[in-house]
Every structure is written in structure tokens, then in C-alpha cells.
Amino acid sequence: MFTDVLTGKLDEVEKDLTSKLEILASQLDFVNTNWSPDVETIRRHAVNVTLDPHTVHRNLILSEDRKQVRHGELNPVLSDNGKRPKNYFGVLGNEGFSGKFYYEVKVEGKTEWTLGVIRKSVYKYLEFRPNIEEGCWTVEMKDGKYTAHADPHVTLSLREKPLKVGVFVDYEKCQVSFYNVEDRCHIYSFTGCTFTEKLNPYINPGGSDSVSLVICPVNATD
Structure with a gap:
């Protein structure tokens, strides 16, 4: 026995x-x-991302320029407009994109975050972690662990803790990739994705700290 x-x-x-x-x-x-481009080539596809106040969860606070988001107290002024998820923190980029596009977010000092891209049509229905079956391609950091929300979820082993994360989408090749910007290294890629509409940047600062996630300007020659 x-x-x-x-x-x-x-x-x-x-x-x-x-x-x-x-x-x-x-x-x-x-x-x-x-056919996998290097980070410098990818950064040439940077887009200007601002955050959509109509999609921000009522426990999150946007900066005036809509480039930063952090966790805070429930905001009673924000209405339940049918565009916000009720049970999962997050906010969408103001614009959806196709083709090739890239954006960067400063995650330094955070104990929790989720980044990626999402189909806007499914966003308001999120109740738990985003998943690819719903049209969400995201990577999460929580409790010091990094996870790609694939099917099944993939635990990632990173050599260095990213201070800034880059998200790159190649719509034609059906790929969503994540990079450690400071180290110029690849974190994870979703391949063979099924895209049926434009994709919006998705940012979630979590609820475990009050440090802001910051959308950074991208200079391809940095």
C-alpha cells in the first residue's frame, strides 16, 4: 500500500x-x-493610453491626467453605469486598438497588479480573474508570485522583479506579449489567440496597497 x-x-x-x-x-x-521582434522594435509601436473614467471600478482612484490609478475608498459619486465591473477591480484604456500596439506601465513599489488587454464587450461582466476564454489576456503579480492567466494558469519564474512592464499586441499574428522593460527581456506570450474585436489596455492596481500604477511615455531610443 x-x-x-x-x-x-x-x-x-x-x-x-x-x-x-x-x-x-x-x-x-x-x-x-x-519573427519574434526585439524590445526596441516593439517599442516603436507605442500608443498613447489614457484611462477611461467610465470604466473605472468604484474603489479605484484616477489621477487628473488619467495616466495613474490606485486603490482607495469606495467612491459614492461614481454611478453604477453598467460599464464598471462590480466584483473585480480594474479600468480600461480609453481607446481600443488592433494591428500592432504597445504600452508601458510602471509597477515599482506595488505588491499586486494585473496588466494586459481585454475585449471591452466582456469587461463589465468580470467577477473573478480574467481568462482567455472570455477574451482577456493578462499577467498578474500577487504575493510575490507572477501568473499568466492562460488555460490553465501558468506560474512564471522571473529572474528579476520588473519595475516597468511592457505589453505588446500583434493582432495579425494573434499574440499578446509581456516584457520587463528595464532588463529588455521577455516575460510571457499568449500565442494562437482569437481576436474578434479591438482590444483595450487593461490595468488593475489590486487592493493590497495604495501605490499607483503609472502609464509611462515610451521613447523608443531609451
């Missing part, structure tokens, strides 16, 4: 390691392929 239990445990460990190796291999393949 003990032998059977031990064998079962070993099988579980082997399956887990195999799954992690497959994920790692797929991400390495993405980075090494000839």
Missing part, C-alpha cells in the same frame, strides 16, 4: 515537471523564432 501511494506521488511530480518543461520550451521557442 505504501508503495502504491509513493508511486502515485512520483507520478504527480513527474506530470507537474513535464508540464512546466513544456511551458518553458514553448516560451523559449517564441523568443528564439526569427
Whole structure:
């Protein structure tokens, strides 16, 4: 009986390691392929992102220039306009994009954040973590752990903690990629995505601190 239990445990460990190796291999393949652009090329596709006050969760606070968002107390002035998610923090970029586009967000000092792109038509229905089946392509940092909201979710092992994260979409190639801007290195890519409409930048500062997420201007020659 003990032998059977031990064998079962070993099988579980082997399956887990195999799954992690497959994920790692797929991400390495993405980075090494000839059609994968470098970070400097990607940054040339930067778009001007401002945050949409009509989609901000009532517990989040936007800066006047709509370039920053942080967690705060429930704002009774904001109406339940049918465009805001009730049970999941977040705010959308004011404009949806297709083609190739890129934006950067400063995450320094944060203990929690979620970034990516979302189909605007599903945004107000979010109740739990965004997922690709709903048309959401996001990466999360929480409790020191990094997770790509793939199917199933992928735990990411990063060499360095990003201070600034870049999000790049190649609509024609059906890809959404994330980068550590300071280190100029790839974090994760969703590939083989199904896009049916324009995608809006999605930003979620979480509820565990009051530090702002900041949309940064992009200079391709930095």
C-alpha cells in the first residue's frame, strides 16, 4: 500500500515537471523564432493610453491626467453605469486598438497588479480573474508570485522583479506579449489567440496597497 501511494506521488511530480518543461520550451521557442521582434522594435509601436473614467471600478482612484490609478475608498459619486465591473477591480484604456500596439506601465513599489488587454464587450461582466476564454489576456503579480492567466494558469519564474512592464499586441499574428522593460527581456506570450474585436489596455492596481500604477511615455531610443 505504501508503495502504491509513493508511486502515485512520483507520478504527480513527474506530470507537474513535464508540464512546466513544456511551458518553458514553448516560451523559449517564441523568443528564439526569427519573427519574434526585439524590445526596441516593439517599442516603436507605442500608443498613447489614457484611462477611461467610465470604466473605472468604484474603489479605484484616477489621477487628473488619467495616466495613474490606485486603490482607495469606495467612491459614492461614481454611478453604477453598467460599464464598471462590480466584483473585480480594474479600468480600461480609453481607446481600443488592433494591428500592432504597445504600452508601458510602471509597477515599482506595488505588491499586486494585473496588466494586459481585454475585449471591452466582456469587461463589465468580470467577477473573478480574467481568462482567455472570455477574451482577456493578462499577467498578474500577487504575493510575490507572477501568473499568466492562460488555460490553465501558468506560474512564471522571473529572474528579476520588473519595475516597468511592457505589453505588446500583434493582432495579425494573434499574440499578446509581456516584457520587463528595464532588463529588455521577455516575460510571457499568449500565442494562437482569437481576436474578434479591438482590444483595450487593461490595468488593475489590486487592493493590497495604495501605490499607483503609472502609464509611462515610451521613447523608443531609451
